Amino acid sequence: MTLPRTLRIDYGKKIEFVCVVGSELSVNLDRNAPPKSKFFSVKCSPDVQHSVHPPPTEASLLSPIPLNGNSTLLFTMSRASEHENDNKLSVRYYDENKKDLGKAVLHLTAVEISLDVDADRDGVVEKNNPNKGSWKWGPDGHGAILLVNCDCERSYWKKPDNMQKAGAVTRVSDLKDMSLMVLRTKGPAKLPEGYKLTMHISQGDAEGVRVFRSKAPPVVVSNSFGSLFYNDFVKDYPLVLSKEALSEDVLYLGGDSELNFHVEGLKFPDIDFDGFIRINLSVLEPISKGVPETPIFTDQVVFRVAPWIMTPNTLEPIEAVVCSTSDNYQFLKGMRMLAEESGCKLKICHEYMNRGDRWIQDELEFGYIDSPHQSFPVVLDSPRDGKLLDFPYKELLGPDFGYVTRVPERTDVSSLDSFGNLEVSPPVTVNGTSYPLGRILIGVAFPTTTKGRNMTKVVQDFLWAQKVQEPVALFSDWLYVGHVDEFMSFVPAPDRKGFRMLLASPDAGYKLFRGLQSDGHGKAKLFDGVEDEEPITVDEILDNSGLHSQNCYVQSCIDWNRDVLKRELGLEDEDIIDLPILFKLVVGKDKSTQFRAVAYYPDMVNMIVLGKNLGIPKPYGPKVNGRCALEAEMCSLLEGLGLNCTFIDDFASYHKRLGEVHCGSNVRRKPFEMKWWNMEM
Structure with a gap:
């Protein structure tokens, strides 16, 4: 029942009034009473329920009720009227000798009204x-x-x-x-x-x-x-x-x-x-x-x-998207085979649309919106706006496929606004707090840096406002490109939390190469047979003290993120797999900027995940007994989880352009079965 509403009545007059069934009306009986009024009485139709406050004494129930400044009549209607003004309520006033001074009459029409x-x-x-x-x-x-x-x-x-x-x-x-x-x-x-x-x-x-x-x-x-x-x-x-x-x-x-x-x-x-x-x-x-x-x-x-919701690698893929360019035939061949093995559709953005821009991961992020009556995918278009800028709008927007973007000032846009720098974890529980839709991960500048690059504020504000996937800020500005997908990924797993987090690890890389050297494989070469690439031996890598110093710096940056991820995602070391990947430092585009890191050989963490099938950049590592040692290590680390490793050649068409398989692909996935409105907030 709604709160009582005050109603005004006048003695000597008949007033028509509409009353909503279930609502309570309050009449101050003294405020508009005739002069010298001392008593009152009430009569009403059967469908009108009323009470008087303060309640009259038992002795006055059958006689006019004493009137005072606080006398209030409360009444409601029990059912809807069949005709206009088919119910009545009257209040009659009396003087101290109980002489009739007049009455106020309400003609009531009751209606049921519900906005549902x-x-x-x-x-x-x-x-x-x-x-x-x-x-x-x-x-x-x-x-x-x-x-x-x-x-x-x-x-x-x-x-x-x-x-x-x-x-x-x-x-x-x-x-x-x-x-x-x-x-x-x-x-x-x-x-x-x-x-x-x-x-x-x-x-x-x-x-x-x-x-x-x-x-x-x-x-x-x-x-x-x-x-x-x-x-x-x-x-x-x-x-x-x-x-x-x-x-x-x-x-x-x-x-x-x-x-x-x-x-x-x-x-x-x-x-x-x-x-x-x-x-x-x-x-x-x-x-x-x-x-x-x-x-x-x-x-x-x-x-x-409904909020916009991202989908993690652990959800089932529906469709993978890649770009076709004049030089990525080998990459496309590997992606077609991987998609076919995974039972996943493959959508190819041809050159007339991509205009030579191959970085489909950086241009957009797939998500969805959901309600009890309808759900459909929604693409979030990045502020990057390379030559692929028309693809999300012209090719994806359509019936039951939504579009959203956030447009900052152009001076605010940096490489960190590309969506290789936007990922989401699988569902996690952190110190008793459940995140059943995972947590969004974005890369920013180190907290103490004043001149670093950051994801633009309008995009960060949008992501935070969705609430259901509370973002976590990681440090990615140490990378030349600056994207979180360059040092981390997630893969499904049959145990523990249902997934493993993969982290690039120079320490794991040096450990692998030292093991090869101690086993007598120091002369084995990386990049052997790669066109326009100078091969380098394991011994030469281990003897390069400058490269080692650079990777110590990179490892410290990744370890800082490792600690943040363990804390914010509730992870233990057993939930993390370190992948053997080395980096090198290069000068930024602006010669006055600091050195930043790029992958020394194809960055295997930068992979595409299609169910249990992984499309991993082919690393062209040192061969031992005819097999790439880096590929063998990846298979050893991941196949025990029931995952299948497929190595895709992206060296010339992506790696040398400072990207890898994940950068050159995107995946639309099935929504969570969990309904966002059932979250405890």
Whole structure:
């Protein structure tokens, strides 16, 4: 029941009033009583329940009740009216001799009004859920969910539906991306003259939502006057609420009826938007001609906009995406074989679209949005905007495939804004706190650095605002390219936490090479047979003190991140596998900048994960008994987890351009089975 609302009455007058079933009305009996009033009595129709406060004494129950300054009448209506003004309530006043001084009469029309949403998140809009006006996380939580309508029903002149001209529903199929909201009313065929229903939102909420209605009401049930029928086949959907129209009168249908509305989300949670949308339905009462109406009852529903969610390597792949260029035939051949073995589709972005830009991982990140009634993938377009900048919009945006981006000032964009620098962990539990959708990982400058590169603020703000995958900041500015995928990855595992974290480790690399040397393989060569690459022996690598010093620095940077990841992801050393990878330091593009690291040989941690099949950069390491020692070590470390290692030749087409297999590929994966709204927050 809603809080009591104060109602004004006048003696000597008859007032028509609409009362919403279930709401409580309060009348101060002294405020408008006739002069010299000392007593009062109350009469009402059977459907009107009333009480007096303070309660009268037992002796006065059968006689006029003493009136004082605090005398209050509370009343409610138990069921909807069949006719206008079919219930009455009267208050009669008396002087000290109990002489009649006059009475105030209310002619009451009772209506049931409920603005309803799917507050229990089962895909059904139930009637008058008591929790529809609030939000609670968790499996026993409540509150309706709203999707950002960021896909596009058009196949030409494309633009996300939430950016279409206000008031445009391009196709009926567009409605499935919106949340259903139902206005249910029950009462007489029409309201008393002057009363009306109005739907309204705040100016702040209007930036994030539009509301449409079915032009022809879909269903009206019978009342005492018989049955009314409306057309089920709706041709269009008028706009009701938007930032241009904060309120709109709503048709009262009469009888036992329902009117459907479709609520469209326009923007994702962000630093300036907490994701909550409130929609109100009010009954307005006329005062007199030329005077504005006043609200006498308001029902409110609350939506929370669904967050954008990333998918980790441990989820099943649906489709891998790579670019075709003039020089990556060997890479594409390996990717085709890997995708086929994995039962995964392979989408190729051809040169007319990529224009020579092969770094598909850096251009975009696949994710999705989810609600009880609809779910679809959404691509997050990076601020990088290389020659692939048109691909996410022109090739991916479409029906049931959404698009979102964040646009910073161009001066703010650095290599760290490419999405090789954006990863997500599998689900983890940290000190009792569960992250069932994993945690986002981003690379930034070292905390004490004032001149380092960072991921731009608008992207970081967006990622933090999604809440369900709380980000972790890692130190990646020590790398020339500066991406977290250059030193870490995740692979599925059958035990422990269900995954292993892979870390690049120069220490593991030197340990492997020292072992080869001690076993008499110091003359074995790296890069043997690689075109335009000078082979180098294991002995020469181990004798290069400068290279060793550089890798000691790199190991210290990775160890700093290792400690952060162990702490923030709740990992132990047994959850981590160190991969034998060496780096070297090179001067940055700006000659005045510090030295930064690149992989000395193909960076095997920079892999693609398709289920149990791994596409690993072919390292061209020293051969022992005809087999690459680095490949053998990788197989030894990973195949015990039931993983299959496939080594893909990316040396000329990617490695020498400072990237690897992961940089040149991207994967769209199945969503989590876990529903984000069931998280404990």
